[in-house]
Every structure is written in structure tokens, then in C-alpha cells.
Amino acid sequence: MPNFDHDRLFIDGRWAAPSGGRDGGVVDVIDPATETVIGHVPNGSAADVDAAVASARRAFDPLISVAERRDRLNRVIAAMEKRLPDIAELITAEMGAPVRIAQTVQTQVPLAVAKGFADVLETFEFEERIGNSLILREPYGVVGAITPWNYPLYQVVAKVLPAIAAGCTVVLKPSNEAPLSVFAFVEACEDAGLPPGTINLVSGPGRVIGEHIAAHPDVDFVSFTGSTGVGARVGELAGQTIKKVALELGGKSANVILDGADLATAVKVGVANAFLNGGQTCMAWTRMLVPHSRYGEALALIEAAVGRYTVGDPRDPATRIGPSASRSQFDTVRGFIERAQRDGARLLIGGAEPIRDVGYFVAPTVFADVDPDSELGQEEVFGPVLAVIPFSDFDDALRIANGTPYGLSGAVWAATDDEAIAFARRVHTGQLDINGGAYNPAAPFGGYKKSGIGRELGRFGFEEYLQTKSLQLRERA
Numbered sequence: 001m002p003n004f005d006h007d008r009l010f011i012d013g014r015w016a017a018p019s020g021g022r023d024g025g026v027v028d029v030i031d032p033a034t035e036t037v038i039g040h041v042p043n044g045s046a047a048d049v050d051a052a053v054a055s056a057r058r059a060f061d062p063l064i065s066v067a068e069r070r071d072r073l074n075r076v077i078a079a080m081e082k083r084l085p086d087i088a089e090l091i092t093a094e095m096g097a098p099v100r101i102a103q104t105v106q107t108q109v110p111l112a113v114a115k116g117f118a119d120v121l122e123t124f125e126f127e128e129r130i131g132n133s134l135i136l137r138e139p140y141g142v143v144g145a146i147t148p149w150n151y152p153l154y155q156v157v158a159k160v161l162p163a164i165a166a167g168c169t170v171v172l173k174p175s176n177e178a179p180l181s182v183f184a185f186v187e188a189c190e191d192a193g194l195p196p197g198t199i200n201l202v203s204g205p206g207r208v209i210g211e212h213i214a215a216h217p218d219v220d221f222v223s224f225t226g227s228t229g230v231g232a233r234v235g236e237l238a239g240q241t242i243k244k245v246a247l248e249l250g251g252k253s254a255n256v257i258l259d260g261a262d263l264a265t266a267v268k269v270g271v272a273n274a275f276l277n278g279g280q281t282c283m284a285w286t287r288m289l290v291p292h293s294r295y296g297e298a299l300a301l302i303e304a305a306v307g308r309y310t311v312g313d314p315r316d317p318a319t320r321i322g323p324s325a326s327r328s329q330f331d332t333v334r335g336f337i338e339r340a341q342r343d344g345a346r347l348l349i350g351g352a353e354p355i356r357d358v359g360y361f362v363a364p365t366v367f368a369d370v371d372p373d374s375e376l377g378q379e380e381v382f383g384p385v386l387a388v389i390p391f392s393d394f395d396d397a398l399r400i401a402n403g404t405p406y407g408l409s410g411a412v413w414a415a416t417d418d419e420a421i422a423f424a425r426r427v428h429t430g431q432l433d434i435n436g437g438a439y440n441p442a443a444p445f446g447g448y449k450k451s452g453i454g455r456e457l458g459r460f461g462f463e464e465y466l467q468t469k470s471l472q473l474r475e476r477a
Helices: 046-059 064-094 099-103 108-123 152-166 179-192 208-216 228-239 265-280 292-306 327-342 394-399 417-424 459-464
Strands: 010-012 014-015 028-030 034-042 127-130 133-139 142-146 170-172 200-201 221-225 246-247 254-259 286-293 348-349 365-368 385-391 408-413 466-472
Touching: 010 046, 014 286, 028 064, 034 064, 034 179, 046 142, 046 170, 046 200, 064 108, 064 152, 064 179, 064 466, 108 152, 152 179, 152 221, 152 459, 170 208, 179 200, 179 265, 179 408, 208 221, 208 254, 208 417, 221 228, 221 385, 254 265, 254 394, 254 417, 265 286, 265 292, 265 408, 286 365, 286 394, 292 348, 292 385, 327 385, 365 466, 385 394, 394 417, 408 417, 417 466
Parallel strands: 142 170, 142 221, 170 200, 221 246, 254 286, 254 408, 286 385, 365 385
Antiparallel strands: 010 014, 010 200, 028 034, 127 133, 133 466, 348 365
């Protein structure tokens, strides 16, 4: 059975009481489907961060061999894989992911990502010659990893595994809303027998733990995933000690359906992407751009598609949309819906009214005739809310697609791949699916504009954790 109650932090290879003891209090973990407390984790302090960073610094070996990195990484992957059923159960309980999503997207995708890093490490060249210079790629050092609640295991894997592969050591802070699965991951790291200090876990409030990690002078690199506002704060604090940051932030991605595209498929896949994980996905295609000439047809297809999205108990295999992950997120999503109605968007499906007496359940909601410059057309909702926007021609679609502060993901559908690629080349975003192209865990993921800095996944994500050094050699006689 998975563990729902924790009273210790993981520092220097052992589970230790937080520095404040019981007086420091605990973080209540709430099941968003029932609104009941299901577990606890410790409320850490700045002193706990200091101890974790010191442990990570002691454990960091800049000359660690590639063979040792491979061994550590493979042991962690094997230990994590054994715990995936328990981790899936925890994710359903702590953040409301439907069981089908928890057992696939929430756990199997992180496993694929982890194995992708192992593949990279098998072939990566850490040294190369350029003229008379020897170029070395060396581990960055102590990594502060600050992760969100929407994909708790995936986000940890995307940060901790490349850090281990690169030879770094880690201080990890999970979200307060979904920390239990992260504790289970660290237990897997313990099972893997990593040297003390390789990974350290400190839970607690972001304004204390996260900010102290970001500002800490002995942390060399901070990788953060979360809101754009908090990401700006992390960057500000990290800048005080001139450390590297990688920020994976918000999105308002466009699903652009050009004239001549397979409309039925584009709508079906687009709705699925917008509502994945209850819309609590930074890369969700939350704006569907449709040509005026096919607008009515598209709305009818959307209505039919949304009708198949059952909302309910996330433990029921028939459920496709569970609750919002927290009371705060529930209130935020409902506020967006209410304001969109006041702003003149046409409510096609759903609405802000609660659909259950207990639990943070929001109905899948679709707005038509959305003004691209309105709040709903510009800002990330992070819930099951789709904005449908008509456009007149190629240039109008491009203007709308690029017309937000974000640039994380998106999709383009057209009569041919070449036409879709030609459009995609002009979109200011980090990743685009072309005519339904499949997810690739080895492809770089990250944002343009306010969607972030840096890349995750595969070789590009791995390289974020490496420093570059050049040695100028004497010419041989």
C-alpha cells in the first residue's frame, strides 16, 4: 500500500525530522474529489533547505565517471518502475487524476522520459576537439528542483533524472497540493541505493522553501515549473547570486485548423488535448482557431465530442475528467468562466455552476465567439475550458496564434504537412504538432516569450545540466 503520511524529510541519505520538529507543523494533503484530508507531509524550514544544500554540496563530485552516472540512473529507473502502481494511486488521490490517466499519462510517460535519458547517456559525447581546443561538458553542480502539482511524477523525472545523468546532486521541493507521489519517488531513489546527498527532499511552503532554494548561494542551477508569476520571482531571486535558471511556465496554446484540414479529426484531437488532465496541462491547446467558412460545422463537432467527456469520481475507470486539484484552482477556473460570460463570449457548453455537492468538479466548458484579446483569449485558465475563435485567412490565424504573451505549445492542421509546416514556422512557440503528429518524449520541450527559458526532455533537456569548459592545447610538434 502506498504511504499517505510522512513526518520526515529526506536529507543526506536518511529520513530526518524537520528542524522545527512537530512545532513546524504539517502540510495537509486533501483529496479534491472528497475534500477530505488523506495525508500529511512535513512543513520544512529554511534551515532544512540549508542542511539539504550542504548535503548535496558534499555529495557532488565534478569528476564522477560516466559509468557511475549510468549505474545510478538505471538503478533509479528500475526502482521507480516497481513503484508505479502505488504512485498512480497516490496521484489519483492527491490531485484527482482519473485512474486511466494516472495509470498511463501520469506514470507511463514519465517512465518513457526516464528511459530516454538513459538512451542519451549511452551515446552522449562529453568531450570533443575544436581546432587546438578540448571541449569538456561537466556537471553543473547542485540543482534546486521546484516542481508543480499537475503532473507530479513527470515533472520530477524531467528534472531529477537528467540531473543524475549529468552527475549533479539535487535538492527537490514538491508542491504542497500533490507531494505524496514525490515522496514515493524519493523512496524509490532510496531503494536504488544512491550515495547520501545525491537527492534531498524538503517539503513546505513555496514562499519559504522554494524561495530559499532559488536564492541559496550554494545552489548552482534552479529548474522550476509553475506559473509565470512565480517563475519571475524565482528568476529574480536566482539572479541575486547569478545562477542558471530553467523555467517552464504558463501557456495559452493555439490549435490552428486551416482550410482544407481534416476538421473532424482536428476537433476530436483538439478537444482531447484541451481537456487532458482536466485541462490542468501547461501545453493544453486551449484556443481552437477555426476558419469562418467552417465555423458552424466545427461547433457542432465540438459539442458532439465534449458530450463524451464524463466528469466524476476519478477512481471510476469510466471517468475522463476528475476534479480541479484544489479549492484554489476550482475557484480560479470558475472565476474565469464567469468573467468570460460577462465579457461577451458565448457559452456553448458547461458553465461555472458546481456539478457536485462535494469535490472541486467543474463541467467541461466551451465558449464560442471568443475575442482573442479578451482575458479568456489571453490568459491561462488551467481547467477544462476551451475558447473557440474564428479567423478569416492565413494571416489572421497567424496574428491570433501569436497574439498572447505565451508560446509553449500548439498544433497546426492543414490539407498537407508542407502547408502546416509553413504555418508552424511562423508561430512563436516551442513545440507544435503537425496534423496530429505523436508526442515524442525525446523532443525538446520548452517555451518562447513568457512561457519560459530552457528546454526539458531528451538530449536538449540533459544538456541543460552541463557546463561547458574549453582547454586550449599546445599544437603538437
